[in-house]
Amino acid sequence: MRNAYERFVRPLLFSLDAEAAHHLAIALLRGASHVDLALRALQSFQPAPKPKTVFGLTFRNPIGLAAGLDKNGVALPAWAALGFGFIEIGTVTAKPQPGNPKPRIFRFPEQEALINRLGFNNDGAAAIAERLRKLRSGKRWPDVPLGINIGKSRETPLEEATDDYLYSFRLLREFADYIVLNVSSPNTPGLRELQGRNALAQLLRAVRDKNQIARKPVLIKISPDLSPNELNEVISTCEENEIAGIIATNTTIDHSSIPAPFDEAGGLSGAPLREKSTAFVRAITARSTIPVIASGGICDGQSAREKIDAGAQLLQIYTGYIYRGPGLLREIAGKL
Helix, strand or coil, rough: CCCCCHHCCCCCCCCCCHHHHHHHHHHHHHHCCCHHHHHHHHHCCCCCCECCCCCCCCCCCCEEECCCCCCCCCCCHHHHHCCCEEEEEEEEEEEEECCCCCCCCEHHHHCCEEEEECCEEEEEEHHHHHHHHHHCCHHHCCCCCCEEEEEECCCCHHHHHHHHHHHHHHHHHHCCCCCECCCCCCCCCCCCHHHHHHHHHHHHHHHHCCCCCCCCCCCEECCCCCCCHHHHHHHHHHHHCCCCCCEEECCCCCCCCCCHHHHHCCCCEHHHHHHHHHHHHHHHHCCCCCCEEEEECCCCCHHHHHHHCCCCCEEEEEEHHHHHHHHHHHHHHHHH
């Protein structure tokens, strides 16, 4: 049965260009984040608490907001009020950058999918650190764990990627309950090469060395397009470098579910990614004890349950939330 969001709100948002709708939604949530009455109203969507402890952090429930919806961390109080068990902002880069040319987000309602080629558009690590500092000094800092997802600046050469990540890590770690190294977006040229054994080992070692004081859990977010051998190498490298968790997965460049005349370049997310991301969760948990956060194709209670049954400790949603709205959290919580 379709909820009020699907009947009324989604048609209004979908009448707008996809990126315009995204900016409108974020602007409304940003505004709500400054108004106690609005935050109390959003709390009506919260599922019942189901606390879970993973990599030393306690989550109000296992359903998190995936990186990408709130790249700049402007609406944290609203996301917490809506009932997310944890919030991940970003991807944040060392340098501010506008991202790729527009249009760069495309909806596929029949497939319950999105393609984006945003390209890490964000305000940059320094500006976001200052925003978080101001929020923390007030009374509306969220009462759920905050993850900060960081990636390589587009203009930084691949051989300088480690220093680029370390710059963001140094500026942002004090505000994060955990840090995610995004090495898997298909929309920054060359970024996925950082999943190779040598490049990944260099990055993880460098971050581990900088993470000795006031240690924070460090996770990586991986591509669903890795081969089985590549995935095994990533897992081994993570184990060797004390990675706290793996987010499986980012968007895919496999667009076989999208009719050719309507296809666009970029990363595909949503329902078509469901089976592939579940297979990755199952493969990782079969060979490693590293906790997995499942992301990809979670659009109802059943697909969420599937991820947990495959071995995921936590879940993240993005595209499913765009299609199903705030009621999705309660539906998922009911299945878990």
